[in-house]
Amino acid sequence: MLLTAAPLTGCTGSGPGSGAANSPAPQSTSPQELCITIVGYWADVMLRDGRGAGLDWEQKGLSTVQRDILDEVVAAAKAMDRQVRQRCLADGDERGSPADNGGTRGRNTP
Template sequence: MGSGPAPRRATAACAATALLAAALLACGPPPSASDAPAPHTTSPQELCTTLITHWAGVVLDAGQDRDAVGLDYQAMGLSGDQNEILRAVLDGARTEQRTRGPAAAREFTAREGARRCAGHYRSGTPTGGPW
């Protein structure tokens, strides 16, 4: 029984145990459900506003032609009512773009899109009939 090196088997086992312990300590306790942020549900009004401002920007960037994008309202993911909102917003945005520039047109689409979508979805569902 001398003071020579430890047998290889014991050293490898100690190293593996140390690595496992370090890994477990580094991970910490698993997160609980109360630590997770609450999921956000997009309201119909928010979705409408996002769609209107997005597509108004795309159409304005494409030029003066109403069909410059080459998509109909269904391909854009819009309902018939949302398409009417988009058309009304674009009419005002084009006037803004001609008189005050592209930045004013973008501000108009965001403001007017939000206003019109809020009115349309004021009860949480579209007002009017199903079509």
């Protein structure tokens, strides 16, 4: 038992000769930064190729709040995609430019 405990104490980074004084201090990630990172990752994955759709929120490593944010963001992005598609099909001409105003919408014309 003592033989296995001795190597473990050297792995903690504390004590003389551990090199802890020369090691950089670990940086912590705020809960907000973690939320942005993990929700952004899963939103990107789900919107690009649908991978992970079969995983539940715990398997994705999400909290319940992060799951709710992800669900809302993905639903909003899909709704926006549908709206863009509908508007372009209804209002765009075959070249993909606005059919109205002679294709000058947004230009600085007198």
